[in-house]
Amino acid sequence: MPAPDFLTVLDRPRAGGTALDDGERTLGYAELGPAVRELAGALTRHGVEPGDRVAVMLPNCVAAVELYLACAWLGPIWVGLNPAAPQAERDRQCRLVRPAVVVTGDGAPEPCAVGRVVAVAALNAERVPFDAAPPDPHVPCAIGFSSGTTGTPKAVVHSRAAVSLTAATLAAAQLRADDRVGIVLPMSIHNLMVVGPIQTLFAGATCVPVPRMNAAGVVAACQRHQLTRLTALVPTTIYDLVHDDTITGTELSTLRTAGTGAAGLVEELRSAFEEKFGVRLVGSYGMTEAPGPVCIEDPARPHVAGGSGRPLPHVRVQACDGTGRPLPPGAEGELVVSAAESGPWAGLYRPALGTWTETGLQPRADIVLRTGDRGWVDAHGEIHVTGRQADVIVRGGVNVNAAEIESVLGQLDEIRDLAVIGEPDDRLGQRIVAFVEPAPGAAPDPEQLRRRARGLLAHGKVPDEFVVTTLPRNAMGKVARGRLSRRRN
Known part of the structure; x- marks a missing residue:
C-alpha cells in the first residue's frame, strides 16, 4: 500500500460535501484545493519561502486549517501559537523559532517580539493562484511544542509523511464519510491538527472547529452542527458535562462517540458520562513526538479498565526494561513505539524528525520512540499507561x-x-x-x-x-x- 499524503485530499476526483464548517464559514471539498493553493500564493507575496517558519495565532476556525494546508503545500514550517496564552509565553516560542510572519485574526492580542505580523484578512485579500508542486513529504512541515521532561518544552519538528500516516490510520480506524467531527481543544496544539482536521479530511467527513472548549460550548456545538463525534475531550470538560444539572442527558444525542485521552480519566467519571449521555468515550494514548495517538480503543469492543486501546496498525508499542529489551505481557516498563513489522503499513512509521533549537533543526538519531511513560501491555495487546517517568x-x-x-x-x-x-x-x-x-x-x-x-x-x-x-x-x-x-x- 502506498504511503498516504494528506495533500492528496485537496483534489479528490468528483469531490463533494463539506470539508470545513466553523459556523461562520463553510468550505466544500470541491473548493478546498484551489482555496489552499491561493492562500499559499498569498504567503509568497509576503516573502514566505520553503523552510521559513510561519506562526499561526488564530482561534479554532476554517482559516486555521487552511493555513496549515497552505504551509504544507508551499513548504514553510507551520508553528501554532495559542492566542489565549500570555504574551511572555508566545514571545519565548517566537524567539526560538524566529518566524518570517505571524498570522493573526481580528482583535488579536499584541504581536510577538519576533516576526512580522500579517492579518489573516489581508492574506485572504491577496490570494493568487499558486501552481508549484509541494515539497518532499519527508522534509520539516510543522513544529509542535511538547510538555518536555526538563526545562522549557521542546519544539518538536514533524514531517508531512509522519502526520499523514498517523491521520490516515486514525481515520480508517474510527471515522465515516458522514461524520461531523467537532474539535474542542485549541488547534494551535499540533496534535489537534493531526487528530482533528487532517484525519477528518482523510475520511471525507466534515471537520467542525469549535471555538469554546467548555461544557456549554460543547453542548452548543453538538446542537448547532449535529456533531457525530467529539475529538479530545479532556477530563475537566467531561466532569463539567456530568455534574452540570442544567445539561440533560439528551443534549449530546447526535454523538456516536467522543474521544479522550485515557490517561488521567478515572473509571468512575468515564462510567458517569456514558451513563448520563449514552455515548461511548473512546480512549487513546499518544504524545507530541509520535505525532499524535499511537493507541486507540475500538468502540465495538468493551472498555478495558485502565486501558488506552490497542496500537494503531502502523506502530508497535512495547513495554521495555532499562536496556530497551521488550518485557512479557503484564510486566511494567517504559513504553517504546516503533514501526509495525507486518501489515499494510509495515516499516513506514518514523517519529519526529528532531527538535528545533536556536541553530535550527537538530535531527533525531533514533527511529524508535522512547516515550518516557511507564506502562504495560496485556495478553490481548491492550496498552495500560501507569505514569510518567518524568515530572x-x-x-x-x-x-x-x-x-x-x-x-x-x-x-x-x-x-x-x-x-x-x-x-x-x-x-x-x-x-x-x-x-x-x-x-x-x-x-x-x-x-x-x-x-x-x-x-x-x-x-x-x-x-x-x-x-x-x-x-x-x-x-x-x-x-x-x-x-x-x-x-x-
Missing part, C-alpha cells in the same frame, strides 16, 4: 511541565526557590501546587503570586495553589519533593 503533571487532560513553571516563576524577585508538583483532583485529574521559599526579607502573598503567574504562563499552567514555606531538602541540598504534600500548611 509531568496531567492537569485537565493536558501535560504540564513542572520544570517550565519553576523556570518561569523562579525569576520573580520575591522567590528564593520553588518546587511544583501535581496532586490528585477529582475534577482536573491533577492540580498544580507550587511550594515557594521566599527570598530573604520577602513575604510573598499566595494570591499576589497567582496574579503575577497569570501574566507569565498560559491559563492551564498557572498553579492552582501557592504554598509559602521552607522547602524540605535532602543531604545534597536538593528539594525532597516526596515530602512536600505532607508539609502543606
Whole structure:
C-alpha cells in the first residue's frame, strides 16, 4: 500500500460535501484545493519561502486549517501559537523559532517580539493562484511544542509523511464519510491538527472547529452542527458535562462517540458520562513526538479498565526494561513505539524528525520512540499507561511541565526557590501546587503570586495553589519533593 499524503485530499476526483464548517464559514471539498493553493500564493507575496517558519495565532476556525494546508503545500514550517496564552509565553516560542510572519485574526492580542505580523484578512485579500508542486513529504512541515521532561518544552519538528500516516490510520480506524467531527481543544496544539482536521479530511467527513472548549460550548456545538463525534475531550470538560444539572442527558444525542485521552480519566467519571449521555468515550494514548495517538480503543469492543486501546496498525508499542529489551505481557516498563513489522503499513512509521533549537533543526538519531511513560501491555495487546517517568503533571487532560513553571516563576524577585508538583483532583485529574521559599526579607502573598503567574504562563499552567514555606531538602541540598504534600500548611 502506498504511503498516504494528506495533500492528496485537496483534489479528490468528483469531490463533494463539506470539508470545513466553523459556523461562520463553510468550505466544500470541491473548493478546498484551489482555496489552499491561493492562500499559499498569498504567503509568497509576503516573502514566505520553503523552510521559513510561519506562526499561526488564530482561534479554532476554517482559516486555521487552511493555513496549515497552505504551509504544507508551499513548504514553510507551520508553528501554532495559542492566542489565549500570555504574551511572555508566545514571545519565548517566537524567539526560538524566529518566524518570517505571524498570522493573526481580528482583535488579536499584541504581536510577538519576533516576526512580522500579517492579518489573516489581508492574506485572504491577496490570494493568487499558486501552481508549484509541494515539497518532499519527508522534509520539516510543522513544529509542535511538547510538555518536555526538563526545562522549557521542546519544539518538536514533524514531517508531512509522519502526520499523514498517523491521520490516515486514525481515520480508517474510527471515522465515516458522514461524520461531523467537532474539535474542542485549541488547534494551535499540533496534535489537534493531526487528530482533528487532517484525519477528518482523510475520511471525507466534515471537520467542525469549535471555538469554546467548555461544557456549554460543547453542548452548543453538538446542537448547532449535529456533531457525530467529539475529538479530545479532556477530563475537566467531561466532569463539567456530568455534574452540570442544567445539561440533560439528551443534549449530546447526535454523538456516536467522543474521544479522550485515557490517561488521567478515572473509571468512575468515564462510567458517569456514558451513563448520563449514552455515548461511548473512546480512549487513546499518544504524545507530541509520535505525532499524535499511537493507541486507540475500538468502540465495538468493551472498555478495558485502565486501558488506552490497542496500537494503531502502523506502530508497535512495547513495554521495555532499562536496556530497551521488550518485557512479557503484564510486566511494567517504559513504553517504546516503533514501526509495525507486518501489515499494510509495515516499516513506514518514523517519529519526529528532531527538535528545533536556536541553530535550527537538530535531527533525531533514533527511529524508535522512547516515550518516557511507564506502562504495560496485556495478553490481548491492550496498552495500560501507569505514569510518567518524568515530572509531568496531567492537569485537565493536558501535560504540564513542572520544570517550565519553576523556570518561569523562579525569576520573580520575591522567590528564593520553588518546587511544583501535581496532586490528585477529582475534577482536573491533577492540580498544580507550587511550594515557594521566599527570598530573604520577602513575604510573598499566595494570591499576589497567582496574579503575577497569570501574566507569565498560559491559563492551564498557572498553579492552582501557592504554598509559602521552607522547602524540605535532602543531604545534597536538593528539594525532597516526596515530602512536600505532607508539609502543606
